[in-house]
Amino acid sequence: MSEDASRPFEPRIVAFFCNWCTYTAADLAGISRMQYAPNVRVIRLMCSGRVDPQFVLSALREGADGVLIGGCHPGDCHYQEGNYNALRRFELLRLMLRGSGIEDERVRLEWISASEGDRVQKVCNEMTEQVRALGPLRLTTPRRVEAAPTAPAAPDERAPELVGQVTP
Amino acid sequence: MLEPEMDPTSQPVSTNGGPKVGVYVCHCGLNIAGKVDVQAVVGFASTLPNVTVARDYKFMCSDPGQDLIEQDLRAGLVNRVVVASCSPLMHEATFRRATAKGGTSPYHFQMASIREHVSWVTADGDDATQKANALVAAAVRRVALHEFLEPRQASVRPDVMVVGAGIAGIHAALTLADAGKHVYLVERETTIGGHMAKFDKTFPTLDCSACILTPKMSQVRSHPNITLWTYSDVVAVEGFTGDFKVRVRHRPRYVREDLCTGCLECIEQCIHKQGKFEDEWNEGLGKRKPIYIPFPQATPAVVVVDPETCIWFKTGKCPRTCIEACERDAFDFEQTETFDEVNVGAIILATGFKTFDAARIPAYGYGYYPNVYTSLEVERLLNAAGPTGGDAILRDGTKPKTVGIIHCVGSRDERNNAYCSKVCCMYSLKLAHLVKERTGADVYNFYIDMRTPGKGYEEFYDRIMKEGVHMVRGRVAEVTDQARSPQEEGRLVIRAEDTLMGSVRRIPVDMVVLAVGMEPQPDAQDVRRLFNISCGGEGFFTERHPKLAPVSTFTDGVFLAGACQGPKDIPDTVAQAGAAAAEALAMVDRGYVMLEANTAWIDEATCSGCKTCVGLCPFSAIAFDEERKKASVNEVVCKGCGICVGACPSGAAQQHLFTDAQIFAEIEGVLEHV
Numbered sequence: 001m002s003e004d005a006s007r008p009f010e011p012r013i014v015a016f017f018c019n020w021c022t023y024t025a026a027d028l029a030g031i032s033r034m035q036y037a038p039n040v041r042v043i044r045l046m047c048s049g050r051v052d053p054q055f056v057l058s059a060l061r062e063g064a065d066g067v068l069i070g071g072c073h074p075g076d077c078h079y080q081e082g083n084y085n086a087l088r089r090f091e092l093l094r095l096m097l098r099g100s101g102i103e104d105e106r107v108r109l110e111w112i113s114a115s116e117g118d119r120v121q122k123v124c125n126e127m128t129e130q131v132r133a134l135g136p137l138r139l140t141t142p143r144r145v146e147a148a149p150t151a152p153a154a155p156d157e158r159a160p161e162l163v164g165q166v167t168p
Numbered sequence: 169m170l171e172p173e174m175d176p177t178s179q180p181v182s183t184n185g186g187p188k189v190g191v192y193v194c195h196c197g198l199n200i201a202g203k204v205d206v207q208a209v210v211g212f213a214s215t216l217p218n219v220t221v222a223r224d225y226k227f228m229c230s231d232p233g234q235d236l237i238e239q240d241l242r243a244g245l246v247n248r249v250v251v252a253s254c255s256p257l258m259h260e261a262t263f264r265r266a267t268a269k270g271g272t273s274p275y276h277f278q279m280a281s282i283r284e285h286v287s288w289v290t291a292d293g294d295d296a297t298q299k300a301n302a303l304v305a306a307a308v309r310r311v312a313l314h315e316f317l318e319p320r321q322a323s324v325r326p327d328v329m330v331v332g333a334g335i336a337g338i339h340a341a342l343t344l345a346d347a348g349k350h351v352y353l354v355e356r357e358t359t360i361g362g363h364m365a366k367f368d369k370t371f372p373t374l375d376c377s378a379c380i381l382t383p384k385m386s387q388v389r390s391h392p393n394i395t396l397w398t399y400s401d402v403v404a405v406e407g408f409t410g411d412f413k414v415r416v417r418h419r420p421r422y423v424r425e426d427l428c429t430g431c432l433e434c435i436e437q438c439i440h441k442q443g444k445f446e447d448e449w450n451e452g453l454g455k456r457k458p459i460y461i462p463f464p465q466a467t468p469a470v471v472v473v474d475p476e477t478c479i480w481f482k483t484g485k486c487p488r489t490c491i492e493a494c495e496r497d498a499f500d501f502e503q504t505e506t507f508d509e510v511n512v513g514a515i516i517l518a519t520g521f522k523t524f525d526a527a528r529i530p531a532y533g534y535g536y537y538p539n540v541y542t543s544l545e546v547e548r549l550l551n552a553a554g555p556t557g558g559d560a561i562l563r564d565g566t567k568p569k570t571v572g573i574i575h576c577v578g579s580r581d582e583r584n585n586a587y588c589s590k591v592c593c594m595y596s597l598k599l600a601h602l603v604k605e606r607t608g609a610d611v612y613n614f615y616i617d618m619r620t621p622g623k624g625y626e627e628f629y630d631r632i633m634k635e636g637v638h639m640v641r642g643r644v645a646e647v648t649d650q651a652r653s654p655q656e657e658g659r660l661v662i663r664a665e666d667t668l669m670g671s672v673r674r675i676p677v678d679m680v681v682l683a684v685g686m687e688p689q690p691d692a693q694d695v696r697r698l699f700n701i702s703c704g705g706e707g708f709f710t711e712r713h714p715k716l717a718p719v720s721t722f723t724d725g726v727f728l729a730g731a732c733q734g735p736k737d738i739p740d741t742v743a744q745a746g747a748a749a750a751e752a753l754a755m756v757d758r759g760y761v762m763l764e765a766n767t768a769w770i771d772e773a774t775c776s777g778c779k780t781c782v783g784l785c786p787f788s789a790i791a792f793d794e795e796r797k798k799a800s801v802n803e804v805v806c807k808g809c810g811i812c813v814g815a816c817p818s819g820a821a822q823q824h825l826f827t828d829a830q831i832f833a834e835i836e837g838v839l840e841h842v
Binding site: 014051 | 281298700702786787814828839
């Protein structure tokens, strides 16, 4: 988390890839030995519809400079329509992020099918450069607000500096 | 995919005192170790919280590698396992099995993909090591939160559906039926047989195609365990592994299949005295009547009425001499589409291929010069049951004296299909032999490289060379009728570079044969969606693993056979169909499958009763108790997408193996140490 002033800025990007399309595409990029920026760290979910907006907020709070969500193309979802859910949530989330002063380029939703290894390479490289140009994400409010001692680790406290309450 | 099962004789590892994580970093030979500093990753892992053991090994997936995990678990050194190696899509099942053998839940395991996602895609070694560290840190944090879960079990229906009845579907269906399984074989054409039924001979043995195929076709027809549905297609697939509900549409033939005996008297008596309409089976080289049978050995031997061309359907005015001719009263002009719905445990897709549309390369003049043919057309010309009775004659009835065969049409070409269609070299040699045999013509083959790997294939190539077929190495630039010399006058000229002679040649011929490549069926994308599988970039269906699971798909219970998975010849197709049948048989015969434990559940205490999840579930797996105002997930129906979990406003919906806490831990992990 600490920023070393002696090192040039390297963006940190957290990616949420669905198991069936985009994660498989990332595997294909690997099998095809397509080199791309090491800045993107992939977390595998079964479906892009599983991406809770709080994952994005949490990633940004924990130090990510950008978040990439990858799902199947419309109509191709392994679970029929999870990617549409992801899209709806994403559009809403983007409005909130804009309201919080976070640039659109930092949070991106991409449809990448299992056969599009080259697209994983392209999107990862492109996004890394865009975020690099934007510079580190600086959230102006305190990074962590202590939870009330009695409260369980309710999701609302994951990113209080960004939004009061997250609703999907 | 076989899920791990716990060894019932083993004692679960004690988890007293919290998680003890073992991290195992795989070298994968040099695949990982050549880029990632494996020792550094091990060193880093050993500093992480909860990590009690950190090791590296050349090949974690090997027996000794798996033994490391098992031994550490049994010795009580660890109770959670992280393997940093290849993609979980590759070896997650392997390591879960090893974890289970160590005496704990197979799901006390997490994988960090440091090969596909790191060593293979990262240019710089230090960057790669850093990224590997981050992924290991994430897995370590996450696995500490993994619950003790057991794999779910679901029963499998005994019947199997095979879609497509070319040689692949036929062979798969017969194999399964012979094993005592009931097979629904669905074919959208009016007859089974597929492309193979159109060929005259097969390479390299020059077996007569019909002689080896038609006995199998009639076996399909008479097999008590096969329900054959021709002129039918699958319109809907529901359900999941082991229990698919498939809806099949039967198109009307206007002739009752159970009554027609295939005497063909009706065709004889049709008001059209001659065939008048393009005969699809003969690639348009022949004519058929509105009532027809594609070829004499068609299976089932049932005629079909084409409403597009039948006078009765078009005008309502026809004496319908066909009805009079039928002694069995098999005609039913009122027939409409009918539907069947069946439940099957497994599905084999054998939907085949289409040939490349030669008109897409205008320089070769297909569709413009009448004497430019595709290879499939020439197959029909050479076939004794074809439009010319097996004579290789041109459209004007003359025999060609010189024939040019152009290889790689649409294949190995960045502008069309980059891939090699695999079969064209061999069938071009076969066509060269047959054309020469039937016409005595001089035959030229224009090739890029000759590709003849296969049993007896190179020997076949040698044989054809000895028969005096000319071989010109070079891609053909164009086919033209612009003569430059008297000998070119009135003929087609093939202009090609001869890379062995180092010159451009013009070779006048009477007939051009375009060796068109194989392409996915035009509706492959629709079929893919229907069966919930994926296609590669070129459009063929994607197998689960190119080497280790070549007939499986990412949808458990759906298997692939034949050219729908990629270009292949008949021997390979039959071998693959047998493999698909064996895989399907292994599944339905066992009677149950193990399912991922990643289902959703709802914490009643926090459920606010908002019903958001109920409407979102694509599988209607969530029920709502109106009295108590609580939602609940039916675990048997839940497929584990987590859509409801992502949407639940109160955090009451959670998903096994993907809980919010686990994913937050993973997020923190990938970011913390970089």
